[in-house]
Amino acid sequence: MSELSSGPLLELDGLTRVFQNGNRRRVVLKGVSHRFEAGRMYAVVGPSGCGKTTLLSLASGLDSPTGGTVRFRGRDIADLGLGTYRNRHAATVFQSLNLLTYMTAVQNITSAMEITGVKGGRRAERAAELLELLGVEAADRNRRTLQLSGGQQQRVAIARALACQVDILFADEPTGSLDVETASGIIEVFRKLAHDDGKCVIVVTHSKEVADACDEVLRLQRGKLVTHA
Numbered sequence: 001m002s003e004l005s006s007g008p009l010l011e012l013d014g015l016t017r018v019f020q021n022g023n024r025r026r027v028v029l030k031g032v033s034h035r036f037e038a039g040r041m042y043a044v045v046g047p048s049g050c051g052k053t054t055l056l057s058l059a060s061g062l063d064s065p066t067g068g069t070v071r072f073r074g075r076d077i078a079d080l081g082l083g084t085y086r087n088r089h090a091a092t093v094f095q096s097l098n099l100l101t102y103m104t105a106v107q108n109i110t111s112a113m114e115i116t117g118v119k120g121g122r123r124a125e126r127a128a129e130l131l132e133l134l135g136v137e138a139a140d141r142n143r144r145t146l147q148l149s150g151g152q153q154q155r156v157a158i159a160r161a162l163a164c165q166v167d168i169l170f171a172d173e174p175t176g177s178l179d180v181e182t183a184s185g186i187i188e189v190f191r192k193l194a195h196d197d198g199k200c201v202i203v204v205t206h207s208k209e210v211a212d213a214c215d216e217v218l219r220l221q222r223g224k225l226v227t228h229a
């Protein structure tokens with residue numbers, strides 16, 4: 001299907017995920033379907049253990065479903081190649097951020113660009129531009145990320161995800177450990193990415209503030225999507 005496909009950007013179609021540990025079989029997702037569009041921000045909410053992170057892992061190509069399909073622009077991501085999907089189209093900001101703390105903010109971003117094969121020169125300049133967009137002060141951009149605050153680290157992790165020029169940004173509990181003011185700054189960044197830059201932003205969250213800021217809220221309960229509004 002062409003890049004100009006008029007269908008949804010991302011489609012989850014009847015996703016199931018079963019974990020088998022020895023004799024113990026656990027059905028975590030039970031036929032989850034949903035369509036996601038560019039330019040919108042989505043929240044995935046639900047009680048602890050209902051399968052939110054599992055759903056995010058499948059939708060972002062970090063894990064494969066037991067049944068069902070994830071389609072990006074109409075194409076099964078398994079056919080596209082999970083590596084290609086993750087490198088070119090979908091980036092994840094993990095709960096643990098996974099920054100290389102001995103490297104500076106700029107270096108974290110330029111090394112991600114290198115690993116994911118982002119073409120073109122001026123990587124450090126582009127990293128600095130992204131950090132500026134996300135409100136990381138010039139003085140902090142060349143400090144080791146270990147020395148930055150939680151909120152600053154969160155912004156660096158988002159900038160690193162964006163550096164890979166992806167269409168979809170996934171984030172797992174992006175405001176979990178942040179104070180209210182920093183959290184609202186991050187929410188605003190996500191909203192702008194969706195509404196001004198046309199990204200599809202999908203956030204797993206327990207926060208009502210984050211969910212309220214989203215265009216659509218998907219509620220998971222015992223592995224099923226029960227409502228979306």
Ligand SMILES: Nc1ncnc2c1ncn2[C@@H]1O[C@H](COP(=O)(O)OP(=O)(O)OP(=O)(O)O)[C@@H](O)[C@H]1O
Pocket residue numbers: 019020021026028046047048049050051052053054055
């Ligand atoms: N690799 C795995 N092997 C076995 N069980 C797993 C595995 N990964 C997740 N689970 C189980 O699947 C269920 C859903 O986990 P998941 O992390 O998706 O929930 P969640 O809704 O994100 O929870 P929380 O809000 O607490 O982060 C949990 O019971 C978890 O123990």
